[in-house]
Amino acid sequence: MAALTDNTVRTTSRRIIGDEMIVFILMTAVLAIVPMTGIYPYFVMQGLCFALLACAFNLLLGYGGLLSFGHAMFLGTAGYVCAHALKVWGFPPELGIVAGVVAAALLSIVTGVVAIRRQGIYFAMITLALAQLLYFIYLQTPFTHGEDGIQGVPQGKMFGVLDLSHPDTLYYVVLGGFLFGFLAIYRAINSPFGEVLKAIRENEQRAISLGYKTDQYKLLAYILSGTLAGLAGSLKVLVAQNASLTDVHWTMSGEIVLMTLVGGLGTVFGPVAGAFAIIAMQQYLAGFGQWVTVIQGVIFVVCVLTFRRGVVGEIAHYFKRSL
């Protein structure tokens, strides 16, 4: 793991806060003016959902050193529960989002307790197995409608006033959700808990010898990551108005890993950049059909071979900054 996480070289903490603040303000400003630019908002909203998902994944791998290969289960579970709550139970959107997030949180507690005892490849394999298990459950249970998925999910009025069927309103609600999740992750990374988490990633044996029960910290990181991935899943339902098996499939878990690595593992903004890069690729290369997967594969190989720190990681390294 050490080789993968060498993005985190820190110099003095004052300057870092400055850099990160500037980039955050720039990012927020750019995202805030999107509806006025004529860029297809659906594309950006989808990007925001994946960006949040990749950020949540990065909290676990980049800062906790744990490679989950089943993160799609949180995205998909939150999506199904949120879609079902909106369509069948007639929940207002804010409660639908909460229902999805709570479902993902519960799922992360259960799967976390099972998976966290193992490390490295074994942890990845257990999370993959659990995600596959869920995939087959969702394929069979009636409420998910199997191959069809839950279609035509009503968007409704958030808090009774914000009409989400209006594209601009929906955009700002999704942006708000993304920023909330992004800042929550940023805070977790820079909290007393985050310090312990980094210490465990850097040298778990030493952390144990200092009296830390490291499994408990890793479990908390896993639960936070799963819960926020669930937020991404709920938001995605409001955007796409459907929940389908695609979001719980293992290829989705793979894509999350890809987004995070391309953007820069263990960097604050890397997963955002990575998610948009991958989404843009799928969008603009759609004409190549199945070849998109091949192109993605090639990009991934090139990324690992030549700029292992990811796009943002390489930039940060070049300027000796932390981003």
Add this chain to the structure above:
Amino acid sequence: MTNEFILETHGLTKEFAGFVAVRDVGLRVRRGSIHALIGPNGAGKTTCFNLLTKFLKPSAGKIFYNGRDITARAPADVARLGLVRSFQISAVFPHLTALENVRVALQRQHGHSFDFWRSKSVLDRFNGRALELLDEVGLSEFAKTPAVEMPYGRKRALEIATTLALDPEMMLLDEPMAGMGHEDIDRIAALIKRISAKYTILMVEHNLNVVASLSDIITVLTRGHVLAEGNYADLTKDERVREAYLGAGHG
């Protein structure tokens, strides 16, 4: 009730798939002493060490710390009782600064370690104590340097400062001088001597000059069992000890 011996083992044994690495070791470490564990390569020193700190489970035998049976405790629990170890390969958190390294140890005892919603600036209140500890091991100037950029000898000193932050009763040092040059050895030896006024120290060490000048009592291990015990002067006269060392190619 305070025992004369802070750490005791009875019949401590560790087998790895038929190979007995540590055999029936009875060790008694006197409170306030510097106790050294020496022996040729493969004598079982590090295994013994890992057993004491619970990083390995003994196959047989018991370990008592302050009269309390700790044989079945988890490593993190043992650390919380005040028995803290160092590692043979310098164990620092490389991408944290020296100050942050020490702070991670301080923050555990004072709570907040699960607080993911707070800013880490709440940890700033440990900075004073952390700087004091860094000063104690002569690292004040490195406070803001990431550990990975510090010279090797300084990393070992940082490790000691981090251990001291836990305010342990007893420290177990696994080859504190391994891989160091003269100057570093002198500095760390002086440091160990100084901190031994407050703590009991058990160390594994290859450098016999260091062992001779620092230790109050020395236990010699060969092939997993205790060969002899005593102070340096007595042991140098012991025929069996000389043989064990000469036989293993030391001089």
